[in-house]
Amino acid sequence: MTPDEILASLFPQGHDVVVDDEGLVSGSGPLENGARTEVIGIAHRAALGVDGAVKLARKVLAVIEAGHTGPLLVLVDSDSQRMSKRDEMLGLSEYLAHLSKCLILADLRGIATIGLLYGHTAAGAFIATALSTRVLVALPGADPEVMDLPSMSRVTKLSIDVLKEKAKSTPVFAPGLDNLAQTGAVLESWDPNRSLAAQLSELLQRQPTAGDHRDALGKARGGRPKAADIALRVQSLAASDV
Numbered sequence: 001m002t003p004d005e006i007l008a009s010l011f012p013q014g015h016d017v018v019v020d021d022e023g024l025v026s027g028s029g030p031l032e033n034g035a036r037t038e039v040i041g042i043a044h045r046a047a048l049g050v051d052g053a054v055k056l057a058r059k060v061l062a063v064i065e066a067g068h069t070g071p072l073l074v075l076v077d078s079d080s081q082r083m084s085k086r087d088e089m090l091g092l093s094e095y096l097a098h099l100s101k102c103l104i105l106a107d108l109r110g111i112a113t114i115g116l117l118y119g120h121t122a123a124g125a126f127i128a129t130a131l132s133t134r135v136l137v138a139l140p141g142a143d144p145e146v147m148d149l150p151s152m153s154r155v156t157k158l159s160i161d162v163l164k165e166k167a168k169s170t171p172v173f174a175p176g177l178d179n180l181a182q183t184g185a186v187l188e189s190w191d192p193n194r195s196l197a198a199q200l201s202e203l204l205q206r207q208p209t210a211g212d213h214r215d216a217l218g219k220a221r222g223g224r225p226k227a228a229d230i231a232l233r234v235q236s237l238a239a240s241d242v
Contacts, residue, residue, distance in 0.1 A: 001139055001192050003043050006075065006118055009196035010037075019043045024052055025075050026059055032201050038063045041075030041116075041129070048125035049082030053095040056129075060102040064109055071112040071204060074103070076130045077119025096128040103132040112204060117142040117177075117186070123151075134212070135187045137203065138177055144186070145175030171223040184218030 001009070007017050007029070015029030017039045023046025028038050040059050042048060063072055081092055107113045115133035120143040130136050130144070138144070149167075153160050167174035171182040180186045190199045215231050218224030 001118060003075070003077075003118075006116070006139075006196060009192075010073075010200060012195070012197060015039075022046060022052060023078075024055055031070065031204075032197055035070040036068075037070055037200075038068055038072045039075065040072070042078040042121075042125065043075065043119075045077055045079050045120050047079040047082040048096070048128065049084065049087045050090045050092055050095045052082075053092075053099045053128065057095075057099040057102045060099070060106055063111065064102075064106050068111060071114055071200075072103075072106055072133075073200075074113065074115045074129055074133050076115055076117045076121050076126075078121045078125040078129070080122040080126070081124035081128075093124070096124045099128045100132040103129075107134045114200070114203065116190075117144055119143065121145075123147060131185060135203070136185060137199075138181075138186050138189050139192055140177075140189055142177050142189075143175075144177060144180050146180075148175060179223070182218070182221050182223030184214040184216070184221060184224055187217070 003019060003025070007015055011017075011029030013030050015027060017025060017027030017029060019025050023042055023044045025039060025041035025043050028036050031037055038059075040056050042052070042056075046052070060072070081087070081096060103113050113133040113135075115130035115136040117130050117136060117138040118141075121130055122145045126144060126146060147155070149160050149163050152158075152163055156163070158166075167179070171179040177186060177189070181189070188203075190196060215224065215228040219226075219228040
């Protein structure tokens with residue numbers, strides 16, 4: 001689906017969401033129950049750099065400061081982070097972390113943050129947007145990857161052939177929507193032939209409380225069997241030292 005088709009299905013009563021020349025998404029639209037959904041994101045497979053991260057973070061903070069009580073929807077079709085010398089010299093990783101923390105703060109303030117992945121995304125841009133929301137849903141054809149195999153090969157010092165073999169049995173080594181769903185990163189895929197507004201409303205009615213529950217989901221789905229237990233153990237050890 002194109003951004004226009006997605007927005008029309010999400011907000012059949014109309015909306016004021018726009019995509020600027022840099023591929024940044026902003027605006028809002030009404031829910032079926034009359035509440036309003038704030039919308040930010042990245043479109044047209046734009047790379048996320050320092051400037052974009054600051055602009056998106058500013059919009060998230062404005063939503064929090066305004067006392068918004070409805071959901072915050074993050075639409076994602078991006079490249080990876082912008083790999084330019086300027087962005088790296090300015091400390092791009094800190095800007096991406098700032099955006100991520102702003103989305104987490106919104107969640108802690110009771111704003112239901114929902115990522116909607118409809119295209120590509122990768123690496124730092126993926127982590128700072130879609131993976132920093134309370135839950136992430138996707139449309140068929142979405143193409144996420146935390147790290148592509150050539151990059152993973154350089155980091156792990158394992159050959160691409162070895163990584164491809166590991167990816168067959170271990171989803172954390174493999175890109176793609178199905179693998180990310182198995183690890184718990186993606187909650188569910190939506191049906192593009194149904195009203196996206198209805199599916200958003202259904203999700204909001206059964207959405208879990210604030211906090212990240214993807215480790216437990218990954219354990220239940222068999223794609224990330226140890227993360228939830230390790231997290232609980234760390235929490236237990238931290239609490240025992242208080």
